Amino acid sequence: MSDPSDPATGERRPAASPRAPGTFRIGSIAGIDVLVTSTWFIVALLIAVTFAPRIDEVQADLGVLKYVAGFVMAVVLYLSVLLHEASHAVVAKRLGYGVTSITLHFLGGMTEIDGQSRKPRHEFWIAVVGPLTSIAIGAVAAGLWFVVPKGLVQLAVGYLAGANLLIGVMNLVPGLPLDGGRVLKAAVWGASGNQHRATIVAGWGGRLTALALLAWPIVMEPLFGLEPTILDVVLVFILGLFLWTGATAAMAHARLRERLPALVARPLARRTLTVPSDLPLAEAVRRAQEEQAGSIVTVAPDGRPLGIVSEAAVIAMPADRRPWVPVSTVARSLEDGLTLPATVAGEDLVLAISRRPAEEYLLVEPDGRIYGVLSTADVDKAFRANAAR
Incomplete structure (x- = not known):
């Protein structure tokens, strides 16, 4: 996501905002700090544990090292998320915006861009480049899957391909705080000339997406014959809550910003x-x-x-x-x-x-x-x- 909010990422802060507690700097890209929150390590451990049985099927002689392999998969996935966020940052800088930092966290990443977009086309390009980057990574990884050796490497490449294609497509869903919501906002803004109205429309897109996501466990069995697990319900609830709160915050912020011109x-x-x-x-x-x-x-x-x-x-x-x-x-x-x-x-x-x-x-x-x-x-x-x- 970009900040202007990003799908797998979040919301924007001023350039001088202090680093949040539990956030660590791991380097920089083009002069932009790259930060990791402590919640990322929780996700990495969950990924390692979740994929350990599958790794065991592919290479049974690893023993406890299968968890290390799972952790490496998590790192590789988040490196691709970092590329997603870096693309937002690079385009924003080229368009003349200040970029504070890139943060990797529990739900993905967030690029903090200073100030609101000045033009609809700026909003569009800053937002759309992230999902396109993820889709490109997924496509390249999918192509490599056919040529890399079978086994653990092929499993990792296939996982990287599927995850990035999913991230890219999901981020194009037209609802805030996803990148697709920013794309919708840019389109409505360009057509109406009203940035605040565009944010409200994109915010409702995010709310409807959240409601559809929350309904997913209910329709899984009647539509696809799949019984939802507790993990499915928990993940859907977390993601739905993230979308709803992000969309609601964006709408509230837009209503306040609509009154800002009166503040002289x-x-x-x-x-x-x-x-x-x-x-x-x-x-x-x-x-x-x-x-x-x-x-x-x-x-x-x-x-x-x-x-x-x-x-x-x-x-x-x-x-x-x-x-x-x-x-x-x-x-x-x-x-x-x-x-x-x-x-x-x-x-x-x-x-x-x-x-x-x-x-x-x-x-x-x-x-x-x-x-x-x-x-x-x-x-x-x-x-x-x-x-x-």
Whole structure:
């Protein structure tokens, strides 16, 4: 899957998101971190145990090494999943998107791409290349099955062919969070011009797919004469739950994103007073109250902004100490990411805040003039108000 969510993978996070607990870095591809979650080892062990009897049939003299052979099969399968995810990442980078990482986990993999697709064709190519890669791997492996030596190698190649063909075809099912859902989203987006509506349609595709999957154990016997096992029921439940929750989350996210354009930084900015950094705090507070300013910014003698005075730090400073400490004592330096254009809005505003969390941000005009200070609390309040409409 891609992030824009991927079928065997998942959902997207900002480029600066911290590594999740229980996640290990095993290398990189084209400068993109490749991570493995602890749940992968559970799947690898399950695959090793599941395939041990079949390996025993093909080569009975392995003994306990049949479990090692099964584990190797799991590694080979996930290497093909890695290629699936790498194809998403490479296409995304070629189209100008930042790619944070590739993660292999219990249900497959996830490629974390920074930001939403800008065009329907970008969404289409980033999504469709993954399933096509899996199908290509499966086709090559199927061809090799006829020429490799019989025995364990042929078993592994056949397993690789079947698994990748299944992954590729299943990922083309038109429902989020599968890659096929992204393809459907791109088609509806291109036809309607509305990305959010397209996500809702693809989300319903994912929900219907989940319901069909959950019904599979019920229809197995009457339609095909096969009695479902407990393992069939458990796997179907896990996959159905994954599809339903992923589709529902995508739909909810789309509804919120539809309201994001109404989230604009400029009208949310607080009126700002600029003061020298060595001015006593008491005098800075007095001037701010006199001018009814909601924030204070310290500046250098040449007018260059240096820091934003923390409202919480001012409140925490005892009143009897304020005349004796410079205002710079309670000001946060303007590090990278704390200065934003006054025109920032919508998704760009949310991403900027998520990349560099802080209580306040300095808003500046295109010519560098200070416009005001944006409080995260004010943004959160406006976001909740928009989401509630």
